[in-house]
Amino acid sequence: xxxxxxxxxxxxxxxxxxxxxxxxxxxxxxxxxxxxxxxxxxxxxxxxxxxxxxxxxxxxxxxxxxxxxxxxxxxxxxxxxxxxxxxxxxxxxxxxxxxxxxxxxxxxxxxxxxxxxxxxxxxxxxxxxxxxxxxxxxxxxxxxxxxxxxxxxxxxxxxxxxxxxxxxxxxxxxxxxxxxxxxxxxxxxxxxxxxxxxxxxxxxxxxxxxxxxxxxxxxxxxxxxxxxxxxxxxxxxxxxxxxxxxxxxxxxxxxxxx
Amino acid sequence: xxxxxxxxxxxxxxxxxxxxxxxxxxxxxxxxxxxxxxxxxxxxxxxxxxxxxxxxxxxxxxxxxxxxxxxxxxxxxxxxxxxxxxxxxxxxxxxxxxxxxxxxxxxxxxxxxxxxxxxxxxxxxxxxxxxxxxxxxxxxxxxxxxxxxxxxxxxxxxxxxxxxxxxxxxxxxxxxxxxxxxxxxxxxxxxxxxxxxxxxxxxxxxxxxxxxxxxxxxxxxxxxxxxxxxxxxxxxxxxxxxxxxxxxxxxxxxxxxxxxxxxxxxxxxxxxxxxxxxxxxxxxxxxxxxxxxxxx
Numbered sequence: 001x002x003x004x005x006x007x008x009x010x011x012x013x014x015x016x017x018x019x020x021x022x023x024x025x026x027x028x029x030x031x032x033x034x035x036x037x038x039x040x041x042x043x044x045x046x047x048x049x050x051x052x053x054x055x056x057x058x059x060x061x062x063x064x065x066x067x068x069x070x071x072x073x074x075x076x077x078x079x080x081x082x083x084x085x086x087x088x089x090x091x092x093x094x095x096x097x098x099x100x101x102x103x104x105x106x107x108x109x110x111x112x113x114x115x116x117x118x119x120x121x122x123x124x125x126x127x128x129x130x131x132x133x134x135x136x137x138x139x140x141x142x143x144x145x146x147x148x149x150x151x152x153x154x155x156x157x158x159x160x161x162x163x164x165x166x167x168x169x170x171x172x173x174x175x176x177x178x179x180x181x182x183x184x185x186x187x188x189x190x191x192x193x194x195x196x197x198x199x200x201x202x203x204x205x206x207x208x209x210x211x212x213x214x215x216x217x218x219x220x221x222x223x224x225x226x227x228x229x230x231x232x233x234x235x236x237x238x239x240x241x242x243x244x245x246x247x248x249x250x251x252x253x254x255x256x257x258x
Numbered sequence: 259x260x261x262x263x264x265x266x267x268x269x270x271x272x273x274x275x276x277x278x279x280x281x282x283x284x285x286x287x288x289x290x291x292x293x294x295x296x297x298x299x300x301x302x303x304x305x306x307x308x309x310x311x312x313x314x315x316x317x318x319x320x321x322x323x324x325x326x327x328x329x330x331x332x333x334x335x336x337x338x339x340x341x342x343x344x345x346x347x348x349x350x351x352x353x354x355x356x357x358x359x360x361x362x363x364x365x366x367x368x369x370x371x372x373x374x375x376x377x378x379x380x381x382x383x384x385x386x387x388x389x390x391x392x393x394x395x396x397x398x399x400x401x402x403x404x405x406x407x408x409x410x411x412x413x414x415x416x417x418x419x420x421x422x423x424x425x426x427x428x429x430x431x432x433x434x435x436x437x438x439x440x441x442x443x444x445x446x447x448x449x450x451x452x453x454x455x456x457x458x459x460x461x462x463x464x465x466x467x468x469x470x471x472x473x474x475x476x477x478x479x480x481x482x483x484x485x486x487x488x489x490x491x492x493x494x495x496x497x498x499x500x501x502x503x504x505x506x507x508x509x510x511x512x513x514x515x516x517x518x519x520x521x522x523x524x525x526x527x528x529x530x531x532x533x534x535x536x537x538x539x540x541x542x543x544x545x546x547x548x549x550x551x552x553x554x
Binding site: 106107109113115117124127128146 | 415417
């Protein structure tokens with residue numbers, strides 16, 4: 001494994017006016033590692049994710065990313081053009097609501113192909129073939145390539161969104177509640193898919209979820225957040241099997257058993 | 259500057275001098291940055307939006323007493339829009355007007371570029387309804403401006419991709435996006451894509467005015483204008499099976515005219531001046547009336 005982390009977050013703090021979004025969060029993410037951020041609604045999970053992925057600007061703290069040339073760059077000291085380029089080539093962002101991450105009025109093929117066209121691909125046949133191949137990888141039939149995502153089911157939309165993000169071979173993917181709003185069997189298939197893609201492609205991922213089962217299945221390491229603070233972090237199995245903080249114990253014990 | 263005694267209340271070319279200066283500044287900036295949409299303080303004009311208020315303001319800002327004005331609408335000099343704008347400028351400037359492309363120094367146009375090649379002494383003013391080529395894909399103005407600034411034009415190809423996916427070929431036939439001088443992607447206003455090649459390295463200055471959207475943009479003379487396409491689906495202009503029914507011209511843009519309710523139709527030059535010139539030169543199509551005259 002690589003000896004340097006992919007992402008370094010140093011004492012990141014975000015205030016909304018006088019309210020705390022998240023406070024003094026520091027961690028490192030290593031290549032190929034999946035980190036889950038768990039906690040209840042309003043605990044600052046999504047704020048943290050948006051701050052790391054440059055969708056929001058933190059009040060203080062730094063986020064450094066190891067570029068493909070091996071150099072660490074502070075994301076907030078980059079030019080906007082470079083940052084946006086990074087976001088659509090080396091990163092992916094999977095939204096909870098697929099409509100936020102997809103273009104609902106253009107075909108599935110164009111949705112997957114958009115990133116390719118953005119980096120200069122100008123051969124229709126090649127773009128379409130790549131798109132079709134990616135639809136296959138996320139278990140969408142090739143004959144749906146010209147259909148619009150609004151004709152797709154929720155699970156298919158989410159899988160399409162994943163394909164759209166992975167087509168440029170990103171090294172880091174952010175996921176905000178990727179299984180939210182899906183029924184359990186579809187959730188299980190999606191998790192299976194994401195897990196195999198992450199393994200095959202050697203992706204690093206940061207997954208925000210309130211569902212501890214998702215964290216258990218996907219992540220190697222997890223952070224538990226409460227009221228904007230990270231109160232506990234460690235290997236997923238350790239945190240879930242042997243929670244130390246009272247709040248984490250409460251969280252783990254409130255999983256429904258059937 | 260008032261040259262028309264009866265209309266003492268109007269300044270030359272309707273707009274006051276300060277307004278014309280403001281528009282000229284926008285035009286100069288537009289010429290300096292080919293293809294970039296310059297915001298300007300568009301005025302209310304005595305005609306409704308969609309009738310060419312942007313083009314009229316641009317024309318008013320560049321016209322002088324020595325100019326000769328031609329106004330066309332879909333290539334024709336005699337349609338309502340063209341006639342009323344021409345009458346408007348006759349009234350407020352008293353400049354010479356013409357229907358001849360060659361004699362005009364300023365040509366205000368809606369939907370066409372004249373067939374005859376324009377020269378260095380001419381200005382072509384376009385009336386533009388929606389200046390933003392990315393608008394139907396990205397509704398947020400803040401976002402499209404950013405995309406122009408950072409040259410993020412992948413989205414434009416998404417539209418063309420979608421065309422091919424649905425129709426098997428690029429089905430955009432008008433307002434076909436172009437890249438100007440290798441930098442800005444621009445909407446050439448709703449001219450047919452047939453006219454796109456004429457914009458490339460044009461000797462005439464091309465000015466675009468969008469009144470409702472408050473934008474002016476320009477293509478200076480001898481500027482590179484490239485229509486966007488895919489390597490395996492290159493840009494093509496429309497072709498027509500038959501020549502013009504009146505003047506037998508080929509390689510020009512034709513309009514379809516319905517002749518009766520039994521499905522007969524004819525295709526004639528959309529550029530009326532070009533068609534008339536050719537007929538005066540002795541070219542005749544199969545419906546030009548020659549056969550009838552010969553019978554009588």
